Every structure is written in structure tokens, then in C-alpha cells.
Amino acid sequence: MTEVTRRATVAGLGATLGAVAFAKAMEPLRHFTEDLSLDQFLQRHYRELSPEDLERVLRRIEEDTLRERGAHVSVADDRPIPGVQFGYALNLSVCNGCRKCAEACHHENNHDRSTNQSYIRVFEMEQGSLDFEHAATHYDHAVPAPGKYYMPVQCLQCDDAPCVAVCPVEATWKEEDGIVVIDYDWCIGCRYCEAACPYHARRFNWSEPEIEAEEINPDQGYLSNRVRPKGVVEKCHFCLHRTRRGRLPACAEACPTGARVFGNLLDPDSPIRWVLDNKRVFVLKEELGTRPRFFYFFD
Amino acid sequence: MAVDSPELKTLPAEDSHLVTYPRFLWECFKISFDGSPLFYAWMTGLTAIALVGVNAWANQMAEGMVLTNMTDHVSWGLYIANFTFGVGLAAGAVMMVIPAYLYDDRDMHEVVIVGELLAIAAIFVCLAFVIVDMGRPDRLWHMIPGLGRFHWPMSMLTWDVIVLNGYLLINLHITGYMIYSRFVGKPLNRKWYIPFVFVSVVWAISIHTVTAFLYTGLGSRPFWNDAIIAPRFIASAFVTGPAFLIVALHAIRELMRLAIPDGAIDTLTSILRVTVWINLFLLASEVFTQFYTGGTHAASAHYLYLGLDGKSGLVPWIWTAIALNLCAAVLLVLPATRAVRGWVVAACVFTFVGVWIEKGMGMVVPGFVPSTMHELVEYTPSLTEWKLTAGIWAMGIGIFTVSVKIAGHVLTGRSGLGSRRIS
Amino acid sequence: MIVRNPPSLGTVDTGLRDAMGASVGVSCETCHDPAHPDALARKGEVPQDFHGGISVAHGELGCASCHAPEDRTRLRLADGTTVPMREVLQLCGQCHGPKLRDFSKGSHGGGRGFWDRSRGPWVRDSCVACHAAHAPAYPLVMPAPPPNDRFLPRAGHEELAHD
Structure with missing residues (x-):
């Protein structure tokens, strides 16, 4: 015993x-x-939220932002405008690599300050070659440098997006106006979409974003530029909190050389339609069949 | 460890399952925590390592994945590498099931349950690696069909969820049914486990094929967008399974004092002898295709085997893996070593580690280097990642140890309702 | 669409700064009587005194290529008609026709505001806002800072590769 x-x-x-x-x-x-409330934990997918639920979610996000970051913001739910399909073109003969677009994106979309994060990456390319292997993204000299041209790349809002196909929980999908969006409160952070994207367009929040309260852009959208939590994926959303209200995206406005052309593909008088009809446009990695909404052209 | 020994058939099972099943669970619990000093030391050590892993994960959850060395360029690393390897290990259990049931190998039949228990432990390891790799594991419920949104059949990850959990359930059923039946003294009803066994053979192939398809479907990464990846995965599963099981069976024989027939180990060794060479052949095929064609699509292969633009972080890894695999392959065919226990065990260890490197870091990481926009960012795991990895493997080995111990106790009659009445 | 000319159009930079720090410009008719102007400088010569250090680097052009000789506030088109300074686009477009067409269609020159004109204006800059009329070549600029990626050294900062 x-x-x-x-x-x-x-x-x-x-x-x-x-x-x-x-x-x-x-x-x-x-x-x-x-930091995790029960409401947040049980929140349903964006597409399943009733208007009242969505209102509650938007207000909660505003309260959370005020409490956690000390900033007064307003978060809206901007829906696609009927009869609109967004398209974007970039004039490679005119882009001078100044990165003002990336900077504008950084400020507009409340990115983490320490990493100087942006949805746009500008590649300094060798003239005469489309080979990205010899491109640079961290150039720090006066632009445009001789013998180089510049190619900013952001999410191309593909019509047949690989990221949409691979997401196990449908946290990312293509909306009616062509923008591929992410429900940041639904994403589980598996990063399969990041592996699938051929254009390095997606970013993951490896830590809680650091932004000063006074630098936060208070005009926010649920699917776009509200301050994202850590552990979820994000990407360019064509500034839908601006474009779905008729405004130009921040990058297009910021471009000092006028290389960026944005508009409604369904409007025959729009600049983007004129570019597609009159300029010799191409897309990146066309052979992958992603059918992007973002076109490049030389003048 | 024969499951249908004659004497137990005479003992009737009188109590209902509502009584006997909790008793069975309690017995399992007791077996898990009672043993020799070596057992205590082993399990305490594993628990300690597992707790280091738990703490690392808690920190990772609190601070974010920034505690790993993954970046937007290399967005999957050590965790998914181990997950991929673990799926292969789970599938490799089928290398015992096929001889035991399809070929009626009597010796293998005695110990096939060890393979099935390995499959269970390996799947738990895989699930753990997936969970710790998720940015938001608190949102795991989003994947539950009906409750969340399950993007099936489009997303290969959903297929993986189905097949991995299915494989776990099948093996839990088979082993659970066998052990519990023996525990209460009921004879086995073949219809309750034979169909599942045959399903598990096909299912084992499917788990590793689906996992391969996760990678091969991505047109964005030419290093993965290659049909040979699925057969390579299966081949390496049929290496790691037998390698682990050979060593495990020796350990069970020596340390748990359970009778393991030589025939079982010999069959596994014969299988391994062939599969290591198949694995090497498929590797060679891949290397040829990449390097003969060349071009930008071969950049990842170039980075892995030879380095790229002065960056060569993975080169020592892959060549070590190849050397280890070759060593093992040769040891298993040379007349002087092929039947010597020490050399065979060494070969098992070599090839296990070799495939771990080659299918883990050597397959997942190069897919990200260079990135899809051809930027070269290297990756070496952080301390947090190593701690978590060690912790999860410790947990898996712990599960395997305990489940084999339970199986050993019950199937030899040491524990069970029958033995209670006798003692 | 609204096309804005830069405030400095039709003025000469005095080099002085106002209370807000902006350059003070002087319009041409301050010194030049529109009815009795001085002769334009010949090609290759550039007036230095009082003209804010204008340097002309616009192909083979001279002053009389663009400026109406009889009125400093107007520009001269190829057919001899003159236009006010604020219609400078027409003049640019004479030689740079395709660029003006691109500009009017929106594929050159950018803009701020709305793509949906039914909700708001699209405000654009005229040619001379970006291309100084006398030396139109677009200047070199220093770019905004690059991304601060972990494990990707910034150009010239390879020693910071591992943090």
C-alpha cells in the first residue's frame, strides 16, 4: 500500500x-x-451581416479605434456603384519612380509606420527588358536614373484571381465593380493567398500596426483602409472608400507626372477606356491567365 | 500483441458500453501516467519541451507573427515545412497496413497497430503546425462547414482539412475499436474495421496528394507548379513512414519489452530499401528538368542547389539532405550493412532527417525565393519557430508513446476487464 | 474638367518671398506697356536683368517662337493669331499635338478629384504647371523613401540586412 x-x-x-x-x-x-470581445469572436462574414449587424460592427470598430489608438474615425460601408467596372492604367513612359504613389497609399491606408508599408512597390527596371530579376525596389538616388524605367506594382484586381480561389474561408472575393476585397474580421491569417498571388500584392500584418493617432486617416471603409488587426492579410483595394464615392484613388491623385489613369471601364468617355482603345497596353504575367484590371503601356 | 487470442473469447462482456467505456478511458489515463522511471523521465522531458513550445506560441499570439522570421516575401516557413513533412509521415503508416491486410503478412498483422498509432500522432502534429502558423487561430471556427464559410471545392486547403481530419478519424476508429474490444473482451467484428482499413490505404495516399496539390496548383510559383511534386511527396512518405517505424519497433521491443516479430521489421526494411532509391530518382528527375531548361523559372531551384546572386542560405541544407539520403540508400543495399541492425537504424535516421530537410525547408522555402516579383529575401527560422517546432514534435512523440503503451497493455492482456477479474 | 494654370504663369520671379514663403512674381505688364513693347530678345540671347534668371532650354526655340512681339501678355500661335497667356495649352499643342490629345483624353497629366464627374470636378494642371515653359524637361527628383523590409537591405545599407 x-x-x-x-x-x-x-x-x-x-x-x-x-x-x-x-x-x-x-x-x-x-x-x-x-483585446478580443465576444462580439468580435462571433462576428459573421461580411456578406452574411444584416444591415443592423453591420452598423453595430462599424460603430464597434470606431469605438475600438478611439479606445485603443486615441483617434476619432468614421468607418463606412461603401457598396459598389451599379454600372461601374474599375480599371487602371499606368504610363511607363511617364512614371519617373518618385514613389509618391506608394507614399500616398501609406498615408491614405493607415499603414504601419515602422515598416513604411505600402500596397505599391515600385520596381526600377533596365530599359529594354521586362525582366524583374534585375529590378530594384530599394533605390535611393535621384530619379529617373539613366538607362532605367519604373514600374509600380500593386494588386491588379484580377478577374480570375488565384488568391480568391485558394482562400479556405472565402475571406477574400471579387466584388461587382471588379475590386478584390478582404474581410479583415473573417481572415484567419493562413497566408495561402499570399503564396498564390503572382504579383506579390498581398501583405500580412506580422504585428499590430503602429501609427500615431494624429496620423490616422479618419475617413475609413470597412473593406478598405480602417486600421487592420494583426494576424490578417491586406492589399490594395483601389481606395474603395474614395472610388466608390466617385473620387480618384490616393495613388492616382498623388502621381505628379500623371502616369496613372483610373476610371470606369463601362464609360466610353472615360480616360481608361481611351487608353485601352488607343494605347498598346499589356498586363503582367499574362500567360498565367489571371486577367488583371491593371494595364501598363509605353507612350 | 495479437488482437484475437483465444482465452478472452470465453469472458462475456456483461456491462453496457456506458459503463465500460468510461472505465476504459480511465484505464487509459492510468496507463498514461504510470510506468517505469525511464518512462517518467521520457515523458517529463517531452512535456518540458512541449511547454517551452506552448510558451513560445503564447508569446507569438501576444506579439504577432513578427516573432517568426517569416516576411511578406517568404510567408511560409518552418511551420508549414514541418506540416508538409508530417503529412507524409502520417501517410507512411500505410506501409504497414498494405502488407498486413492486402498481403496477409502475419508478422506485420501483429504490429500493424503501431503504424496506425503513428498516423494518429502525426496528424496531431500536422494539425498543431497548421494552427500555430495561422495568424488568427481564434478564428479557426470560420473553417467549419455550415458554421463558418468552407470554400470547398475551390480551395485546396479545404480538401486538406477534409482528408486530414478524415484520416485521423479513420485511424482513431480502427485503433480505438481494436483496443476497446480487446479491453472489454469482445471478439472483433471484421465489418467494423476491415472496410475502414482498406479505406485508410487509399485515404493515406490522398492526404499527401492533396497536400501536394496545395502547392502544385499555384501558377505563381514555378518551383511548385510541377506535376512531379505529388509523386515525390508519396515517395518520401514511403521513406519516412518505414524509417520511423523500424526505429520505433526496435525501441518498443527493447524498452517496452513487447514481442515484435522480426518479419515485420524485415518487411519494412525491404520496403525502405526500394523507396529511398525511388525518392532519389524523383529528385534527380526534378533537378534535371529545372536545370536543363534553365531560365527565370529555374531561379528557385538555382537558389536551392547552387545559390543565386550571392545568396546561398539553403545550399548546405539541401546537399546535406542529399548526402544523408544517398548514405541511407547505399547502407540499405550494401551486403555488409543491409541486414545489420545498427546500420539499418542509422540508415533510417539518416533518411528521416534527409527527407525532413528536403521536403520541409528544401521544398517550402525555395518556393518563395525569389519572390513572385523576383526579389531575393532569405529566411532562417527564428528561436520562437524552433521552440514551437520542438514543442510540437515533443507533443507528437508523447502522444505516440502513450498510445503505443496503451495498445501494448491492452492488447497483451495486461490491462482489460478480463485481466481485472483474473487479478 | 477644370484645368488650372500655375499662379506663376505670366509672371516673372522677383526672387522675393511673401509672408507665407511663396515666391513673389511680377506680371509682364508691370514693366512692359502692352501697347508699346520692347523688341523681343533674339534667339540665343536671354534677358537677364529683371527677368528672374530665365534660361531657355526648349529645343531650338527663341522668345519670338511663343511670345507675341506686340503684347507681352499674349502668346502667338503659328498662324499669327494671339491668345492670352492663360490659353497656353493651345500653344503647346501646336507642336506637341499628340501630347495635348493625350492630355485632353486623360492619359497624360493626371489630376485630382473625381473620376465620376457627376459627383465632383476633375481638377487638372495645365502643361506649364509641370513643364516650365522655358525649360520644359521634367526635373530629376529624389524619390520618397523605400519600404523598410526586414531582411531586405536598402540600397547602400547592406550592413543593416539582419536586424
Whole structure:
């Protein structure tokens, strides 16, 4: 009997020690669960939210942003405009690589400051070649440099997007006006879409974004530029909180050389239609069959 | 460990399952926590490592995935590499099931349950790696069909969820049914496990094929967009499964003092002897196709085997893997070593590690280097990633140890309702 | 669409700054009597005094190529008719026809505001806002800072590759 009691005691001690060690090991998780409300946890997919639910979600996001970041923001739900299909063209003969578009995106979309994150990456290419292998993204000299041309790349809002196909929870999908959007509150952060995208267009929030309250752009959209939580994927959304209200996206406005042409493909008088009809446009990696909405041309 | 020994057939099972099943679970619990000092030391060590992993994960959840060394350029790393390898290991269990049931190998039949238990432990390891790789594991419920939104059949990840969980359930059923039946002293009803066994053979192939299809379907990454990846995965599964099982069977024989027939180990060794060479052949085929054609599409292969633009972080890894696999392949055919236990075990360890490198880091990471826009960003795992990886493998080995112990106790009659009445 | 000319159009830079820090420009008729103008400088010569250091680097053009000799506030088209300074686009378009066409269709020159004109205006800059009329070549600029990627060194900062 003493053998059994001794074993039982040792076992009991071991179990207690194990439980304590487990609790200690899990301790940092407390910070994670603190920020997670039950409402947030149970929130349904954007497409399943009733108008009242969506209102509640938008207000909650505004309250959370105020509480966590000290910034007053307004988050809207901008729906696609009927009769609109967005298209974008970029004049490679005119782009001078100044990165003002990337900078504007950074400010408009409330990106993390420390990484100087942007949805746009500008590639400095060798003239005469479309080979990205010898391109540079971190050039830091006066532009345009001799013998180079510049190619900004952002999400091309593909009509047959690989990222949409691979998402296991349908957190990303193509809307009626052509924009491929992400429900940041539904994304599980598996990054399969990031692996699938042929254009390096998607970004993952590896940490909580750092932005000062006064730098936060308060004019926000649920599917676009509200401050994203860590652990989810994001990408260019053609500034839908602007474009679905008729405005130009931030990158198009910021471009000082006028290389960017944005508009409604269904409007025969739009600049984008004129470009597609009159300029020799091409798309990146056409052979993959992604059918982008973003076109490039030389003048 | 024969499951249908004659003496137990005479003991009737009187109590209903509502009584006996909880008793069975309690017995399992007791077996898990009671053993020799070596067992205690082993399990304590594994638990300690697992807890280090748990803590690393808690930190990762609190601070974000920035604690890993993954970036937007290399967005999958050590976790998914281990997941991919783990799926192969789980599928490799079928290398015991096929001889035991399709070829009526009597010796293998005695110990086939070890393979099925390996499959279970490996699937748990895979599921753990997927969960720790997710940015938002609190949103796991989003994947549950009906409750969340399950993007089936378009997303290959949903197929993977189905086949992996299905494989886990099949193996839990088969092993659970066998062990529980033995525990209560009921004879096995073949219709409750034989069909599942045959399904599990096909299903095992499917889990690794679906996992391969995760990669091969992506046109954005030419290193993966290659039909040979699926057969390579299967070939390496048929290497790692037998390699692990040979070592495990030796360990079970020595440390758990359970009778393991030589025939089972010999069959596995014969299988391994061939599959290591098939694995090498498929690797060679891949290397030829990449390098003969050349061009930008071969940039990832170039980075992996030879380095690219002065960056060569993975080169030592892959060549070590190839050397290890070759070593193992040779050891298993040379007359002086092919039947010597020590050398065979060494070959198993070599090829296990070799395939871990080649199918893990050597397959996942090069797909991201260079990126789809041809930027070259390298990746070496961070301390957090190593801790989590060690923790999850420790958990898996712990599950395997405990489940084999339970199977051993119950199937030899040491534990069970019958044995209770006798003692 | 609304096309805006730069405020400096039709003025000469005095080099002075106002209270807000903006350059102070002086319009041509401050010194030149529109009815009795001085002769334009010959090709190759550039007036230096009082003209804000104008340097002409516009192909083979001279002053009389664009400026109406009899009126400093107007520009001269190829057929001899003159247009006010604010209609400078017409003049540019004479030689740079395709570019003006591209501009009017929206594929050159950019703009700010709305793509949907039913909701708001599209405000654009005239040619001379970006291309200084006397030296139209687009200047070199320093780009906005590059992304700060982990493990991707910035150009010239390879030593910062591992953080």
C-alpha cells in the first residue's frame, strides 16, 4: 500500500507541477484574449451581416479605434456603384519612380509606420527588358536614373484571381465593380493567398500596426483602409472608400507626372477606356491567365 | 500483441458500453501516467519541451507573427515545412497496413497497430503546425462547414482539412475499436474495421496528394507548379513512414519489452530499401528538368542547389539532405550493412532527417525565393519557430508513446476487464 | 474638367518671398506697356536683368517662337493669331499635338478629384504647371523613401540586412 501511496503522491505532485507550468507557459496569451470581445469572436462574414449587424460592427470598430489608438474615425460601408467596372492604367513612359504613389497609399491606408508599408512597390527596371530579376525596389538616388524605367506594382484586381480561389474561408472575393476585397474580421491569417498571388500584392500584418493617432486617416471603409488587426492579410483595394464615392484613388491623385489613369471601364468617355482603345497596353504575367484590371503601356 | 487470442473469447462482456467505456478511458489515463522511471523521465522531458513550445506560441499570439522570421516575401516557413513533412509521415503508416491486410503478412498483422498509432500522432502534429502558423487561430471556427464559410471545392486547403481530419478519424476508429474490444473482451467484428482499413490505404495516399496539390496548383510559383511534386511527396512518405517505424519497433521491443516479430521489421526494411532509391530518382528527375531548361523559372531551384546572386542560405541544407539520403540508400543495399541492425537504424535516421530537410525547408522555402516579383529575401527560422517546432514534435512523440503503451497493455492482456477479474 | 494654370504663369520671379514663403512674381505688364513693347530678345540671347534668371532650354526655340512681339501678355500661335497667356495649352499643342490629345483624353497629366464627374470636378494642371515653359524637361527628383523590409537591405545599407 505504501508503494501505491508514494506513487500517488509523486503523481499528484507531478500533475500539479505540470498544471502550474502549463499555466505559466500560457500566460502571455492573456494579452491576446484581453483585446478580443465576444462580439468580435462571433462576428459573421461580411456578406452574411444584416444591415443592423453591420452598423453595430462599424460603430464597434470606431469605438475600438478611439479606445485603443486615441483617434476619432468614421468607418463606412461603401457598396459598389451599379454600372461601374474599375480599371487602371499606368504610363511607363511617364512614371519617373518618385514613389509618391506608394507614399500616398501609406498615408491614405493607415499603414504601419515602422515598416513604411505600402500596397505599391515600385520596381526600377533596365530599359529594354521586362525582366524583374534585375529590378530594384530599394533605390535611393535621384530619379529617373539613366538607362532605367519604373514600374509600380500593386494588386491588379484580377478577374480570375488565384488568391480568391485558394482562400479556405472565402475571406477574400471579387466584388461587382471588379475590386478584390478582404474581410479583415473573417481572415484567419493562413497566408495561402499570399503564396498564390503572382504579383506579390498581398501583405500580412506580422504585428499590430503602429501609427500615431494624429496620423490616422479618419475617413475609413470597412473593406478598405480602417486600421487592420494583426494576424490578417491586406492589399490594395483601389481606395474603395474614395472610388466608390466617385473620387480618384490616393495613388492616382498623388502621381505628379500623371502616369496613372483610373476610371470606369463601362464609360466610353472615360480616360481608361481611351487608353485601352488607343494605347498598346499589356498586363503582367499574362500567360498565367489571371486577367488583371491593371494595364501598363509605353507612350 | 495479437488482437484475437483465444482465452478472452470465453469472458462475456456483461456491462453496457456506458459503463465500460468510461472505465476504459480511465484505464487509459492510468496507463498514461504510470510506468517505469525511464518512462517518467521520457515523458517529463517531452512535456518540458512541449511547454517551452506552448510558451513560445503564447508569446507569438501576444506579439504577432513578427516573432517568426517569416516576411511578406517568404510567408511560409518552418511551420508549414514541418506540416508538409508530417503529412507524409502520417501517410507512411500505410506501409504497414498494405502488407498486413492486402498481403496477409502475419508478422506485420501483429504490429500493424503501431503504424496506425503513428498516423494518429502525426496528424496531431500536422494539425498543431497548421494552427500555430495561422495568424488568427481564434478564428479557426470560420473553417467549419455550415458554421463558418468552407470554400470547398475551390480551395485546396479545404480538401486538406477534409482528408486530414478524415484520416485521423479513420485511424482513431480502427485503433480505438481494436483496443476497446480487446479491453472489454469482445471478439472483433471484421465489418467494423476491415472496410475502414482498406479505406485508410487509399485515404493515406490522398492526404499527401492533396497536400501536394496545395502547392502544385499555384501558377505563381514555378518551383511548385510541377506535376512531379505529388509523386515525390508519396515517395518520401514511403521513406519516412518505414524509417520511423523500424526505429520505433526496435525501441518498443527493447524498452517496452513487447514481442515484435522480426518479419515485420524485415518487411519494412525491404520496403525502405526500394523507396529511398525511388525518392532519389524523383529528385534527380526534378533537378534535371529545372536545370536543363534553365531560365527565370529555374531561379528557385538555382537558389536551392547552387545559390543565386550571392545568396546561398539553403545550399548546405539541401546537399546535406542529399548526402544523408544517398548514405541511407547505399547502407540499405550494401551486403555488409543491409541486414545489420545498427546500420539499418542509422540508415533510417539518416533518411528521416534527409527527407525532413528536403521536403520541409528544401521544398517550402525555395518556393518563395525569389519572390513572385523576383526579389531575393532569405529566411532562417527564428528561436520562437524552433521552440514551437520542438514543442510540437515533443507533443507528437508523447502522444505516440502513450498510445503505443496503451495498445501494448491492452492488447497483451495486461490491462482489460478480463485481466481485472483474473487479478 | 477644370484645368488650372500655375499662379506663376505670366509672371516673372522677383526672387522675393511673401509672408507665407511663396515666391513673389511680377506680371509682364508691370514693366512692359502692352501697347508699346520692347523688341523681343533674339534667339540665343536671354534677358537677364529683371527677368528672374530665365534660361531657355526648349529645343531650338527663341522668345519670338511663343511670345507675341506686340503684347507681352499674349502668346502667338503659328498662324499669327494671339491668345492670352492663360490659353497656353493651345500653344503647346501646336507642336506637341499628340501630347495635348493625350492630355485632353486623360492619359497624360493626371489630376485630382473625381473620376465620376457627376459627383465632383476633375481638377487638372495645365502643361506649364509641370513643364516650365522655358525649360520644359521634367526635373530629376529624389524619390520618397523605400519600404523598410526586414531582411531586405536598402540600397547602400547592406550592413543593416539582419536586424
